[in-house]
Amino acid sequence: xxxxxxxxxGCRLNKAESEAMRALADAQDDLIIVNSCAxxxxxVRQTRQAIRRAKRARPDARVFVTGxxxxxxxxxxxxxxxVDRVLGNTEKLEASSYQPFVSSEVETPFRAKxxxxxxxxxxxxxxxxxxxxxxxxxxxxxxxxxxxxxxxxTAPHLVSGFAERSRAFVEVQNGCxxxxxxxxxxxGRGNSRSVPAGLVVERIKALVGEGFREVxxxxxxxxxxxxxxxxxxTLGQLIERILRHVPDLPRLRLSSLDCIEMDDRLxxxxxxxxxxxxxxxxxxxxxxxxxxxxMKRRHSRSDAVETVARLKxxxxxxxxxxxxxxxxxxxxxxxxxxxxxLVDECDIxxxxxxxxxxxxxxxxxxxPQVPPAIAxxxxxxxxxxxxxxxxxxxxxxxxxxxxxLMENDGKGHAENFAPVxxxxxxxxxxxxxxxxxxxxxIEQDRHVPRTWLRSAGHCAPVQFRGGDVxxxxxxxxxxxxxxGVPA
Numbered sequence: 001x002x003x004x005x006x007x008x009x010g011c012r013l014n015k016a017e018s019e020a021m022r023a024l025a026d027a028q029d030d031l032i033i034v035n036s037c038a039x040x041x042x043x044v045r046q047t048r049q050a051i052r053r054a055k056r057a058r059p060d061a062r063v064f065v066t067g068x069x070x071x072x073x074x075x076x077x078x079x080x081x082x083v084d085r086v087l088g089n090t091e092k093l094e095a096s097s098y099q100p101f102v103s104s105e106v107e108t109p110f111r112a113k114x115x116x117x118x119x120x121x122x123x124x125x126x127x128x129x130x131x132x133x134x135x136x137x138x139x140x141x142x143x144x145x146x147x148x149x150x151x152x153x154t155a156p157h158l159v160s161g162f163a164e165r166s167r168a169f170v171e172v173q174n175g176c177x178x179x180x181x182x183x184x185x186x187x188g189r190g191n192s193r194s195v196p197a198g199l200v201v202e203r204i205k206a207l208v209g210e211g212f213r214e215v216x217x218x219x220x221x222x223x224x225x226x227x228x229x230x231x232x233x234t235l236g237q238l239i240e241r242i243l244r245h246v247p248d249l250p251r252l253r254l255s256s257l258d259c260i261e262m263d264d265r266l267x268x269x270x271x272x273x274x275x276x277x278x279x280x281x282x283x284x285x286x287x288x289x290x291x292x293x294x295m296k297r298r299h300s301r302s303d304a305v306e307t308v309a310r311l312k313x314x315x316x317x318x319x320x321x322x323x324x325x326x327x328x329x330x331x332x333x334x335x336x337x338x339x340x341x342l343v344d345e346c347d348i349x350x351x352x353x354x355x356x357x358x359x360x361x362x363x364x365x366x367x368p369q370v371p372p373a374i375a376x377x378x379x380x381x382x383x384x385x386x387x388x389x390x391x392x393x394x395x396x397x398x399x400x401x402x403x404x405l406m407e408n409d410g411k412g413h414a415e416n417f418a419p420v421x422x423x424x425x426x427x428x429x430x431x432x433x434x435x436x437x438x439x440x441x442i443e444q445d446r447h448v449p450r451t452w453l454r455s456a457g458h459c460a461p462v463q464f465r466g467g468d469v470x471x472x473x474x475x476x477x478x479x480x481x482x483x484g485v486p487a
Contacts, residue, residue, distance in 0.1 A: 002027070002029065003022060003025065003026050003027055003028065003029065004021075004022060004025040004026075004028050004029070004031040004032065004033050004098075005031070005032045005033070005054070005058070005061070006018045006019075006021060006022050006032075006033045006035065007032065007033070007034045007035065007050050007054060008035045009034075009035065009036055009037040009043060009046060009047055009050065009067070010035070010036070010037025010038075010039060010043060010067065010068070011037065011039075011218070011220075011255070012169050012216060012218045012255040013169070013171060013174070013218040013219060013220060013255070014035050014037065014067060014068075015169050015218075016168075016169035016170065016171050016218050017035065017092065017093065017171070018033070018035045019169075020093055021033050021035065021066070021092055021093070021098075024093070024094075024095045024097075024098055025098035028098060030060065030061050030062055031061065031062050031064065031098065032054045032055075032058060032061045032062065032063045032064070033064050033065075033066065033098075034047060034050055034051050034054065034063065034064070034065045034066070034067070035066055035067040035092070036065060036066065036067035036068060036069035036070050036077075037067060037068055037069060038067070038068035038069040038071075038072050038073070038184050038185065038188050038359070039068070039183075039184075039185060039354075040354055040357045040359075041357035041358075041359070042354075042357060043069070044069045044073070047065070047067075047069050047077075048077075048080065051063060051065060051077075051080060051082050051083060052080075052082055054082075055082035062084045062085070063082050063083050063084050063085075064083075064084060064085045064086075064087055064097075064098070065077045065080075065083050065085075065086050065087070066086070066087035066088070066089070066091070066092040067089065067092070067188075068089065068184075068185060068188030068189065069188070070086050070087060070088065070089075070145065071088045071089045071145060071187070071188040071189075072184055072187055072188045074086045074088070074143045074145040075143070077141070078141035078142075078143050079141075080141070083141040084141055084142070085097075085141060085142045085143075085144065086141055086142070086143045086144065086145060087144050087145070088144060088145035088146055089188060089189060089190075090146055091144045091145065091146065097144060166212065166213060166214065166405055166406065166407050166412075166466040166467040167212065167213075167214045167215075167216060167405065167407070168207045168212040168214070168215050168216070169215075169216045169218050169255075170200060170203055170204060170207070170215055170216070170217055170218065171195060171218050171219060172194065172195050172200050172217045172218070172219055172222060172225055172235075172238065173192065173193070173194050173195065173219030173220065173221065173222050173224065173225045174189055174190070174192075174193055174219060174220055175189045175190040175191045175192045175193050175220055175221070176189060176191070176192055176220045176221040176224070177191055177192040177221075177224065178221065178224075178296070178298070179296060180285075180295055180296050180297060181294065181295055181296045181362060181363040181364040181367075182295060182325065182328065182356065182359065182362055182364040183359075183362065184359040184360075184361065184362055185220060187361070189220045192220070192221055192224050192227075192228065193228055194225050194226050194227075194228050194229050196229060197229075197233060197237075197238050197241050200217075200238065200242065201241060201242055201245045201246060204242055204246050204249060205245070205246050208246055208248050208249050211467050212467065213249075213250055213251055213405055213467050213468075213469055214250070214251035214252070214253065214277075214405050215242075215249060215251070215252055215253070216252075216253045216254070216255055217238075217239075217252070217253070217254050217255065218255040219255065221258065222235065222254060222255060222256065222257060223235055223257045223258045223261035223262065223266075224258075224261065225238060226238070234263060234265060234266070235257075235261075235266055236263060236265030236266035236268075236269055237265065239252065239266070239269050239276065240265070240269065243273065243275055243276075249275065250275060250469065251275065251277055251405065251415070251469075252275055252276050252277065253276075253277045253279065253417075254280065254281070255281065256281040256282070256283055256323075257280060257281070257282060257283070258282075258283050258298070258299070259282055259283075259284070259299055259303055259304055259307040259308075260298045260299040260303055262307060267310070267311070267314075270311060270315070270318070271311060271314035271315040271318075272314070272315070277415045277416070277417070278315055278317045278318040278319060278415055278416050279318065279319045279321070279415070279416050279417040280311070280318060280319075280320060280321070281320075281321035281322065281323075281350065281352075282304065282307075282308075282320060282321065282322045282323070282346075283322075283323050284299075284304050284322045284323060284324060284342065284346070285297055285323055285324060285325050286324065286325060286328060286331075286335075286338075286339050286342075287301050287304070287324075287338045287339035287340070287341065287342030287345075288301065288331070288334075288335040288336075288338035288339055289301050289338075290330075290335065291328050291330070291331055291335050291339070294328070294329070294330060294364075294367070295325075295328065295364070296363075301338065301342070304342065304346060305342070305345050305346060308320055308345075308346040308347065312347070317416060318416070319349055319350065319393065319416040319417060319418070320346055320347055320348050320349060320350070321348065321349070321350030321351065321352065321417075322342075322346065322348045322350075322351055322352070323352045323354070324339060324342075324343075324348075324351060324352070324353050324354070324382055325354050325355075325356050326339070326353060326354070326355050326356065326375050326376075326378035326379035326381075326382055327355050327356040327370040327372075327374060327375020327376070327378050327379065328356045328364065328370070329356070329358075329364055329367030329368055329369050329370060330367060330368055330370075331356075331370055331378075336378045336381075339382065340378075340381055340382060340385055343382065343385040343386055343389060344385070344389065347389060347393075348386055348389060349386070349389050349390040349393040350386070350390065350417070351382060351383065351385075351386030351390075353379050353382045353383045353386065354379065355372070355375040355376045355378070355379040356370065356375050390480070391480075393418075394418060394477050394480065394482060395477060397414075397418055397474055397482055398474050398475070398476060398477055398482070399474060399475075400474050401471055401472065401473050401474070401487050402414035402415065402416075402418065402420060402471075402472050402474055402482070402484070403415055403469055403470070403471055403472075404420045404422065404469065404470050404471075404472045404484075405467070405468075405469050406422070406465065406466055406467065406468045406469070406470060407466050408466055410422050410423065411481075412470075414472075414482070418482055419480070419481045419482065420472055420474070420481065420482045420483075420484055421478075421481050421482070421483055421484070422470065422472055422484055422485065422486065423483060423484070423485060470486055470487075471486065471487040472484040472485065472486060472487060473485055473486070473487040
């Protein structure tokens with residue numbers, strides 16, 4: 001193994017930050033970093049499960065836990081016997097956080113500042129012993145978690161490369177100024193702050209220079225980009241600047257957006273700019289107006305439906321994803337039905353469905369709760385509805401030609417983020433021969449994963465690299481993945 005093992009849970013922003021941590025802890029082969037998620041109780045449970053599994057697999061490795069769950073509940077993770085250090089969301093992006101334990105740390109333990117706007121947590125420095133790897137290790141996990149609410153600036157992570165050498169994630173915003181009643185994330189990420197446009201552009205230029213063909217702009221509340229910067233630029237203005245100053249970037253995506261913050265400039269980009277991918281993930285959460293009000297969301301049901309209708313009228317191929325919560329407190333059968341109908345009305349083909357789980361310290365945790373079994377059943381119905389829409393959508397793409405960004409093992413994603421597997425023409429039953437021509441080839445890179453195929457009439461292998469963009473004729477559908485051959 002070269003470098004730390006990084007286990008990532010949760011959002012795309014976490015994925016981007018995991019690559020930054022991999023670079024910061026470079027060459028520490030004995031280190032496991034678990035980048036946690038706190039969005040649901042299930043996410044926290046999965047984080048604990050991942051920690052235990054990782055330690056069982058590598059008992060001599062050090063385990064550092066970070067991310068939103070670690071920021072919000074540092075003491076609970078420090079109490080796990082598998083954990084050596086707990087890092088907050090600020091500390092995880094500091095190189096000093098990944099240094100091995102040394103004797104001076106015993107004498108001068110880290111002292112974190114108290115948290116505001118949340119419960120107070122005690123901080124403790126480590127008492128140490130000599131571990132099997134020769135480093136001093138703490139008998140109790142050391143906590144390095146400072147007050148996230150005091151953070152006022154953010155910057156793009158200076159990552160030299162991503163493990164997946166095709167799609168890169170660039171943070172343009174962090175934190176959230178809104179206080180949805182169900183959400184603990186503002187206490188894990190802090191208040192909203194934006195990365196200056198010039199830094200974002202330079203970061204993306206560097207990534208394109210390294211061979212990346214697609215960039216995803218990430219953030220906690222990415223559509224709130226800009227008000228904290230001089231001149232108050234908008235997300236739409238940032239995207240225009242990226243496209244203007246990085247002409248060699250062929251594909252740009254957003255991680256998610258809030259429909260109420262989609263202004264005319266962003267709408268025009270989403271519907272008219274060919275380099276902006278036709279795939280939008282919406283933070284809808286519910287489809288009933290009273291539930292949306294109790295969630296303290298800023299949009300109404302009609303806002304969601306009308307936004308999608310306008311988008312599809314201008315660009316019919318746009319694929320819609322959405323976050324939806326089932327069983328929010330006080331939700332009746334009728335209210336749940338309104339959310340269920342939203343799947344069809346907004347043509348949601350990529351649903352992220354969560355049964356509500358109360359997070360300690362949030363207003364929703366104090367509201368009258370829906371029985372967990374009912375919430376799970378409503379979540380099941382939502383997933384089934386999204387699966388039906390998705391199946392119909394994928395079936396409708398059979399026979400079309402899609403431009404696919406190759407990732408690994410002959411797999412990739414189309415511009416609308418449909419999953420695609422590229423097969424040899426003989427495998428697929430398609431008699432058309434494959435010339436091996438590719439669109440938008442990138443420079444040879446020995447680190448890029450490759451897939452070798454043989455065409456029907458050739459003996460020489462044809463090489464696909466992660467990062468190649470291919471025109472693919474879709475010939476079928478298997479297990480939720482489009483099957484195709486190079487066009």
